[in-house]
Amino acid sequence: MTLILSWLFILVLIVPDLSSSLLHCPSRCHCDDEKLDVNCEEGHLDVVPIALNPSIQRLVIRNNKIRIIDSSVQFYSELTLLDLSFNYLFNIPDRTFARQNKLQQLHLNHNKISAVSNRTFVGLGELLVLNLRGNLIDLIEPMSFSPLTKLEELNLGQNRITSIGLSTKGLLGLMDLKILYLDDNRLEVVPPEETFRPVDKLAELYIGTNSLNMIRDGAFSVLSELTLLDLRSTLLSNISSGTFAGIENIKCLNLADNRFQRIPTKPLEILRRLEELSIGQNYFETVPGNSFRGLSNLKRFELRGSLYLKRIERTAFQTNTNLESIAIESNKALSVLEEETFSGLLYLKHLSLRNNGFEQLDENMFSWNSLRTLDISDNPINCDCYYSKLLHRLQTTNRISYNATGCPHHLPDQWECEYILDKNKNLISVLVLAVAIVTAIALTFYRFRGLLREYVHNGCKNKSHVAGGVSPVIGGDINRVDYEKAITEDDYVIRQSNLYSNQVQPILNGYPGYMQQNNIYYNKPLPITEL
Template identity: 30%
Template structure:
């Protein structure tokens, strides 16, 4: 029988394939319920409802996936035969105990995942033999404490994820041996203080993330000896209100994130040490202002993010001296404007995020409009929201012809320039008016004769309408006061003079307390001749008061004596209330005899 050549080739191919499968089965046995791939040397036993580690795993396996099963315990030398294993995934089981040396023999293991289990403690020696491990994930367990030398043999470990545990304490020497660790994640734990001593063991650490901790103050020298640290992330600490001035000292970080915390002001004193800082993110803090000339020491700063805060004002010179500044993101705040004078050089600015702010489109934002096609708004166009002619219009929708009509300002001016020259007696209340006009609404500042500004509180105060009030004027208040009205278009000022006459005899002191509780030192008004004719040096009222005080003093002395006697008698024992007395009565003749009868009577003490 003749067989075509192509059929012979097909038969030969099928024979070789069957021989290959037989060799595969022989050389690469696969446990039941698992999927084995010889080309990648991988054994996948994920989500197979396994309660124990399957037997029959081939010695050549490089990757073993046991995630999503029902494993409870790992015994000593559980994987001892898998000498070539490089990656082991035990995530998503119910492991509550791992015996010492459970991973002994896995000398080539690089990646170990034990996340999302039920571990409460890791005994010292569990990770014995894992000298080649590079990445360890023990997140989402119930671990309470890291003991001394827990990770001591993991000399090559570079990444440790220990987030979302119930950690309350990290021992001082817990991280001893992690000489190569570069990235540490301790998220969502119950730590109430920074484990500074433990962190100081991590000489090679370059990235540290601390998320959801219940700490309200970042103490001084919190991260000492971490000279290789480059990225520090402090995320979602709702109690964090303060950074001590030396909390970040000696750090060489280039990226700092402190977001979703409770900082009400930028921690300038803490940041000034970070001369290598390039990226700064303080988003989602209730910060209200960026002050001028406070960030000048961050010479390398390129990006600043403050999203979702309560930012009301960015002062002129806020980013002065920052020659490399390229990106500002202050979206979702309460800014009404951003002046060009805030920056060292707007020509270096590449990305500007001003969206979701109630911007007032006037001359202060004209510099942004002129650069609107060169600046990158990151796909979020700023919108005018406080000017009738520009309401709800994106910046890109304005034509240059509209600039002179919309983006305008009117110089601040004093409305009533009447002379205010007041002369009053000491103790009088005085008010000076300062009514202004301009667009945008001018700010009003009152200066004292010594050129110091007044605030809205104090004896001399500035009211919301610009009026200066001097309460209970004093002689030292005499002088010339200056009202300055200013806005982006210019300034105006007006002076007011105050002269305060001294009136010490008739002056009534300010009513800072209840005068009804103070008795005057002046005698009542009486006829002077009657006083001179009085034969006695004291009046009847004085005599009565003196007598009464003397009687009370005498009475109190007597009472004290009686109390003392009572206490003394109590200390001498029980008091006898009756006494029997023997006596010899006299004879009727006035003499007595030896044999005379004696008498006796009993006396009762009351």
């Protein structure tokens, strides 16, 4: 009996709480009166409930079928967060949130809203975050957000806003705005300075996934406090050295998914404080040496999904010695990564080379002092001694967490690799010696080429001289034999008679005296032939 009375007493105490909360909580909703939180996500509601606790501070009604916001929202004046995303809202009546003067976050993303005006958000003077992403907005009227004097984040991404649809006074009144999303719209040019001037304290600007094609010099110069700029998927093929003029202090830049055929080294060079760079999905085939010179503070680098990238040179990151994280992933044509590419990066902690086309990776590519994680999986790696040494190094270094590509066949162990290495060394030594000998012989021939040519030439002369029946001159230099054309006997006599016309020549045995010197007698003149 005592136990029954105790249970009745407990029920009397908790029933009032049940009646004030659970009895008014719609089905498929979760209501917490202690945290003043109501969550009706995927509750199949078509209107905002009006029987909830009036003191609730957080109301989440995501993924329902609500088509209109009526006066029911005004019952909850204590709200600090209202989430009506992923519904079917077509418009927001003027002054709908007039009593929500404590609301700090309003999420209306992924609905069917087509327009907003300067009366839409009246009463939201304390609002910090407004999310209108994924609607059908094509026009931002002047001073549409002027009641939101404390707004810090405005998301207008994935709408239909054009360069004309965004009024030059559309952002007027947002003096404290820090984050602005204009990505995935229909902008053809970067909005003019007059548009950005009211939000000159902006820290993050997302303007990617627009057909910008080109960016004029100094387009962002009024945003001198900008630290993040997202220009991904903007069809850019080139940027000039003046593109980033005025925003030299940015720390994060996204240039992925554009049409760059080479790394824009010169325009990037002025970004001395840049810490994060994403530049994948472009058209360049090589990352040359010193591609990111000047970026001495770069800490995180991403290069993903580049279909044409084939090679990264050894000195590509030579001047980026403060890099801590590198992600080079899903570049299927990338097969060449030169030795010691990352060896000079003494602060590199995280390196991912996943899903590329690498067939060989050497342990000398990395700096092992600071490395903490390494991902080399999903590469067509050759299971050779180089890979065996790399895996052995990873397995024996306990501080490194790694993910590696498995080998479908036998991976040579340390002893096999040492044998192969010694064999290759001997073969290389023989080849080097042979090359040295051939080179020495070639150099010797080249050094004495003149003497060899003279020797061969004189040898040919002597052979021709003997073959023609000509004997060397007796008493003279055997290497100096003069040849003349064959002449007749009469011509020979006349020529000699002219030479000695001033002297009386004795005749003996029918021959002049000059032909009898040294007791040499000729029966007839000796014809000399020319070679």
